[in-house]
Amino acid sequence: MPHRHPPASFDVNRMLATLPEDVHERLRPRLEAVPLALGQVIYEAHQSLSHVYFPTTAIVSLLYTMENGRSAEMGVVGCDGVVGIAVFMGGETAPNRAVVTSAGDAWRLDLEHFREEFRRVGELHRRLLLYTQALLTQMSQTAVCNRLHSVEQQLCRWLLLSHDRLDCDDLTMTQELIADMLGVRREGVSTAAHRLSHAGLIRYKRGHITIIDRAGLESRACECYRVVKTECDRLLGQSPGRGVPQA
């Protein structure tokens, strides 16, 4: 089941939400609603894109796969952003991959019309640069987190980042996949998940993780989650619903 609902409205994606009327009218007929399936590859490393994607209910991971096959996630994109930064930053391609880690929907826009709108240097241009800075923060904080924090802390961070981009408390996700995202062994995720479950923060069974106690996860996570969340909200506006209260 790639998607259960009719495509969400534009307003579910922060880049498209409440755009000025003229931009909205130009883009509306060009935007195409597409379901994104779990595991679907949006782009491979060094591969040109044909469209730019604005997820609504889907979640996409940006990850790097090494020559020896091991991988690690560098960022997550959901309804807060856009997949295909390289298109408007000028590089066309990037050395990483983009893979759907939570099935759902997205709007997509072909390059020609996207570039046409971007070159107007209006509200969309402004938002995309702000989002890129937010993504930069997420990536750099991931670098710090990978260096200095434990698997359990990172699992908490990862669960929270995913939860922020979902409309429910249930993640369809195996521990094996999470391990690939975090760049650690499955066993490490397994034992960390066990501890979180024992503490009553999550519940899981065969490919499903349910968030029980968000606040508890936040308190077990390292400061990295909070830094990223706060910065994203500052740059892109308050997120609707979830997340830590602003300091």
Added chain:
Amino acid sequence: MPHRHPPASFDVNRMLATLPEDVHERLRPRLEAVPLALGQVIYEAHQSLSHVYFPTTAIVSLLYTMENGRSAEMGVVGCDGVVGIAVFMGGETAPNRAVVTSAGDAWRLDLEHFREEFRRVGELHRRLLLYTQALLTQMSQTAVCNRLHSVEQQLCRWLLLSHDRLDCDDLTMTQELIADMLGVRREGVSTAAHRLSHAGLIRYKRGHITIIDRAGLESRACECYRVVKTECDRLLGQSPGRGVPQA
């Protein structure tokens, strides 16, 4: 001795090099040559900038300091780029710090004139976005490297990234400072440096490291260095002089 030479020409910095004549003429009278001293802080976390900096011979590290005092580097800026991304990306500030790790010179430009030129959406705008993508690559690869590679591999990567941005083979840098950059203990750097020295790749004494065998360092480094280097050259044009040959 903050700088031994008269300020380098514009062309030493990739963002300013060979700009179209009209841009060059507008910027020339606004650019101010400044020496940057070792340890000097260009900006603190969440602090607004008064100028944007274009290093010529100086090297600046972008690093995050945690609440408990430990730190890790997320990126390096030298003659290839600009310090103060947040100014044109729209966020104004960032949660990281920028510290001079190798004394030298830079050009700087006050925000008013910088923004005036950026808003023209000309060649400088184009280059800055390309540079931001290059920095993004560097940060994301740092994240991967922090997760998957050994201290020795990361030391090699770090030395090479620094060497690329220097005009000599001698780094004025203590192992203690390198440890702060890599987010590891000084002892870890010490033993790794010892091995590299034993292998004849570097030589060091009290705050100075000399690169003896660049090719040897490249072969000991993880693929991360090569990925970042290749991508930066692709995005910003071939670097003058050093680095791995293009595939």
Added chain:
DNA sequence: TTGCGTGTGTACGGTAACGAACATACCCTG
């Protein structure tokens, strides 16, 4: 020269994560 500050070498036990192997348990399919 004689310090003394600072940078580096080395050792120790402790810990977190790794790699591999295997046991169990769930759930879909036939």
Added chain:
DNA sequence: CAGGGTATGTTCGTTACCGTACACACGCAA
């Protein structure tokens, strides 16, 4: 409802790095 594929639990020895402690060594300055 039986079977097989897949997800998870558990164990083992190994390794890399951490934290602490302390010894040494270089080089500037009095």
